[in-house]
Amino acid sequence: MAAIQFTNVSKRYDSGQEALKSVDFTLESGEMAFLTGHSGAGKSTLLKLLTRVEQPSRGEVWVGDQNLSELSRSEIPHYRRTLGVVYQNHRLLEDRTVYQNIALPLRIAGFNEEDIGRRVRAALDRVGLLESEQKFPQALSSGEQQRIGIARAIVHKPRVLIADEPTGNLDPRLSLDIMNLFEQFNRIGTTVLIATHDVALIKRMRHRVLILDKGRLRHVQ
Amino acid sequence: MAAIQFTNVSKRYDSGQEALKSVDFTLESGEMAFLTGHSGAGKSTLLKLLTRVEQPSRGEVWVGDQNLSELSRSEIPHYRRTLGVVYQNHRLLEDRTVYQNIALPLRIAGFNEEDIGRRVRAALDRVGLLESEQKFPQALSSGEQQRIGIARAIVHKPRVLIADEPTGNLDPRLSLDIMNLFEQFNRIGTTVLIATHDVALIKRMRHRVLILDKGRLRHVQ
Amino acid sequence: MSSSETRTRGASDLSVSRWQRLKHWTVQHRLESADAVKRLLHNRLSTLVTMLLLAVVLAVPTFMYSLLGNLKQLTPGTDFEPQLALYLSTELKAEELDRFSRSLLLRDDLLSVELISSDVGANEFKSHSELGELMTLLDENPLPAVVLAITRDQDPATMKLLRESMAALPEVDVAELDVEWLERLEVIVGSFSSISFVLALLLSMTVLLVIANTIRTMISSRQEEIEVSLLIGATGAWVRRPFLYAGLLYGFFGALLSLLLVYFSLALVEAPLAELTELYIGRFDLQGPDLSLIMALLMGGTILGWIGAFIAVSRQMGQLHQGSD
Amino acid sequence: MSSSETRTRGASDLSVSRWQRLKHWTVQHRLESADAVKRLLHNRLSTLVTMLLLAVVLAVPTFMYSLLGNLKQLTPGTDFEPQLALYLSTELKAEELDRFSRSLLLRDDLLSVELISSDVGANEFKSHSELGELMTLLDENPLPAVVLAITRDQDPATMKLLRESMAALPEVDVAELDVEWLERLEVIVGSFSSISFVLALLLSMTVLLVIANTIRTMISSRQEEIEVSLLIGATGAWVRRPFLYAGLLYGFFGALLSLLLVYFSLALVEAPLAELTELYIGRFDLQGPDLSLIMALLMGGTILGWIGAFIAVSRQMGQLHQGSD
Ligand SMILES: Nc1ncnc2c1ncn2[C@@H]1O[C@H](COP(=O)(O)OP(=O)(O)OP(=O)(O)O)[C@@H](O)[C@H]1O
Ligand SMILES: Nc1ncnc2c1ncn2[C@@H]1O[C@H](COP(=O)(O)OP(=O)(O)OP(=O)(O)O)[C@@H](O)[C@H]1O
Numbered sequence A, B: 001m002a003a004i005q006f007t008n009v010s011k012r013y014d015s016g017q018e019a020l021k022s023v024d025f026t027l028e029s030g031e032m033a034f035l036t037g038h039s040g041a042g043k044s045t046l047l048k049l050l051t052r053v054e055q056p057s058r059g060e061v062w063v064g065d066q067n068l069s070e071l072s073r074s075e076i077p078h079y080r081r082t083l084g085v086v087y088q089n090h091r092l093l094e095d096r097t098v099y100q101n102i103a104l105p106l107r108i109a110g111f112n113e114e115d116i117g118r119r120v121r122a123a124l125d126r127v128g129l130l131e132s133e134q135k136f137p138q139a140l141s142s143g144e145q146q147r148i149g150i151a152r153a154i155v156h157k158p159r160v161l162i163a164d165e166p167t168g169n170l171d172p173r174l175s176l177d178i179m180n181l182f183e184q185f186n187r188i189g190t191t192v193l194i195a196t197h198d199v200a201l202i203k204r205m206r207h208r209v210l211i212l213d214k215g216r217l218r219h220v221q
Numbered sequence C, D: 001m002s003s004s005e006t007r008t009r010g011a012s013d014l015s016v017s018r019w020q021r022l023k024h025w026t027v028q029h030r031l032e033s034a035d036a037v038k039r040l041l042h043n044r045l046s047t048l049v050t051m052l053l054l055a056v057v058l059a060v061p062t063f064m065y066s067l068l069g070n071l072k073q074l075t076p077g078t079d080f081e082p083q084l085a086l087y088l089s090t091e092l093k094a095e096e097l098d099r100f101s102r103s104l105l106l107r108d109d110l111l112s113v114e115l116i117s118s119d120v121g122a123n124e125f126k127s128h129s130e131l132g133e134l135m136t137l138l139d140e141n142p143l144p145a146v147v148l149a150i151t152r153d154q155d156p157a158t159m160k161l162l163r164e165s166m167a168a169l170p171e172v173d174v175a176e177l178d179v180e181w182l183e184r185l186e187v188i189v190g191s192f193s194s195i196s197f198v199l200a201l202l203l204s205m206t207v208l209l210v211i212a213n214t215i216r217t218m219i220s221s222r223q224e225e226i227e228v229s230l231l232i233g234a235t236g237a238w239v240r241r242p243f244l245y246a247g248l249l250y251g252f253f254g255a256l257l258s259l260l261l262v263y264f265s266l267a268l269v270e271a272p273l274a275e276l277t278e279l280y281i282g283r284f285d286l287q288g289p290d291l292s293l294i295m296a297l298l299m300g301g302t303i304l305g306w307i308g309a310f311i312a313v314s315r316q317m318g319q320l321h322q323g324s325d
């Protein structure tokens, strides 16, 4: 079954900017792919369509068996809980500890405190920052913050993992570690889509690559 | 004359974290150098010492003929106006247009409106975003935002330019363009220090490289 | 690996039973309200200022209504019935007076008749009036005997007609009605209470605005948190709840504080007001807000708080749902 | 390339002349205050709420002081001097009365002496008292003649002694002093004005808190801007200035609005209060706050606004200077 399917999707912002033009592609369930392209090519826009932050001007976006355009407002939260999203600028809450940040998706989904503790620590362990549990994001280097952001995205074991330049702030070795982490998730069945500039990394990883060029999907390797 | 001089500088945060350990180096006036190292090595900390956001626990940091530890509180603003700083997460003001963002350093230094307009447009032209003058940062891709951040750092033609991973969000071609821009500034006499993970780029540029490893300056190429 | 079990749970709690959802909901509410209190306590200055403001704003109409209650003391209560006073000719003898008052008792347009002889009248006059002392100077009692009658028909127009017919009687020198004074006092109390009402309305609007504004700043200071939560899959209700709780708490505690303020101000005003009224009107006891006013204040405050928060949350959330990335 | 010229200028304006710096400073201030107004107008709801609150809070003591001014109307002004009233024996004839009052004129402990005959007294009584109508019922005038005397020595103790010696005179039946009434009224006014003072102090504190809190939220909503500005080389004063302006403007316009509120409430209260006072005390004109009160209010509000902003700015900036990255 297709996990993610774009059919003839275009996105034009209110400002008139055409960020995506007739994008067509399918990602099978359990597949892992990279999304790349020059700055301003429309990578973040494509991911925003997937998280239902933006809606396509034309075409349809399907995730699993759901047409995102047909989600009612009250269904959006439940849909979003099936995703894990890593943001470019990590979007951690400065006034909460690392633990509280990672616990947030679990709190929202209504897990009990005991479960939460176990899962948060497991996620922290995955990104190698178990000892930073009680620190605040400001006291971490940007690479460490990025890894906390990844821990938050995976803590509820989502079906689909989306990442917008997750390694932009990381050194090459750490980047590779993080990518390996994503691959591990992929191996247990999570569909993974990663937007990145890191061409060297993409080449090494040998997964499908979607290349955007001025809003058009030019090339699918 | 040395533009930047660190003598036996250590930095220990209140949390006990030792971010820098006995760092010694000198950057001559008009020189350009890269600062690299793993995530959490202390790159951002070193740059924060230069902007007088943090103070060293031991040792002295000199910029030009000023010992930064001896700056009085009222001298800090004037000192900071001699710097241009590009931040990792660009730190643009979301509620102001691109123009207003770039004009801010000039406003603070008390330029008149006419001067400001001329200089802002010159800076925007440099980063190739002249047409985005009236947009808000949110309506730009992250690469575009990063370039606006660079424009803001150079608009007042600072003596020293400091950048913390300025190309983390940029695609390889744009990264090269931006680095070339920094080089241009360097050629007209600006001292430039850039923290970056981008090993490929560093190799290509053939400038001095300072490598931090767990807070120690390991290697000066 | 427990991933398949958690996935269904984390992914959609649509599948859990209604009972579990209810339990989850109540637990959530308990946690949330505790959290709301914690946050209010954490941001102490701001909470204090808001509560103080609410207290001041709510205290003004409450104070007014309390004073109004006291003013109503001045108008005789429901057991008071307007009287007709007949000042009798001073030439009448005691027996004549007696006969006349008895004859009045037979009339069926009068409910009760009371004769006050001139001696009794003089004593009353002495004890009540400022000019009492003057009476002691007079050689003889100049006061006439008076008959106080309560009419069956209490409507002012009929009473005025009756007054005229009474005045025409030979034994009666002057006939007076005290309804006019009463009418005037009632007009006054009425206009004071409509002022208090207008004021209460205006100040309720202010309370609404204060709370809406406070919640608005709370929301905008937690904007990042809200945006991130929504992106992570929080429902609108989940995000709104702590703010609605906060509004409710602000309203309730603001009202409570305003009650303290009212008692405090009444205590301050009591002594001088008592002296003042004694000087002009005679003794009267200053009374605090009654139970129904207290209840109205507390419930009104709480409801206003909730509504204010609701308005703020709706406006801000609308913006967040559309514009953010 | 103009880089060398600009560099010195952008880098340090320590080198420019004092005259240029002054000019720059005034231009900056003009721009900043215009900017502050623009921001207040931009964030309309919040500005409105704050101003309304300030208005309500400032209006309470101003209203109290206005009423107090009106209350003082009741105590006779400085031109009033306490009088000694001598009720003369009703047995005295007109000539005797005249002689007696002349003899009083010769005493040097009395400043002035006025004889009021019983006829004049009866007329006054009729027109002033509620019981006036009764007078028409009396066969003969029961009122004694009265001498009103103003004493040279106005101190209550001496006056009381004088009253006693006067009461002992054979022509005098009763001697009365009106200082006691005056003393009581003065006590009342005094306690009301100390209440108003306490209230004004408390509410000034509230104003301070309101403005400090408003400016605090303003600052925290512009925290990123402040941090970035400081990093870019803004001085503390540059960052502080717009907030201080905002505080000042809040204070001033809040006070102005509270003045409107006071006039509005006085207008509302006027009619019923006039009726009420007429009923008990007699006519008196409700007066608005006088010029000195208005000035005190406006200046006080402005100064409080500035101080509140200053407190908030100092606290917040202290935090920013230390803790931020
Ligand atoms: N909210 C918005 N409103 C209007 N235009 C937008 C908005 N967001 C993005 N754009 C525009 O759409 C285009 C695509 O932006 P997008 O953020 O998708 O690029 P990107 O591929 O993620 O670039 P980068 O690698 O720099 O992050 C850009 O030209 C940008 O200016
Ligand atoms: N404000 C702070 N308080 C306490 N510890 C801090 C603070 N800022 C940084 N650190 C710690 O200091 C170390 C160095 O951090 P720094 O941000 O300088 O690293 P970096 O080289 O910039 O890393 P990155 O490449 O990930 O940005 C890290 O271990 C970090 O946790």
Ligand SMILES: [Mg+2]
Pocket: A043, A044, A045, A164, B141, B142, B143
């Ligand atoms: Mg992007």
Ligand SMILES: [Mg+2]
Pocket: A141, A142, A143, B043, B044, B045, B164
């Ligand atoms: Mg860093």
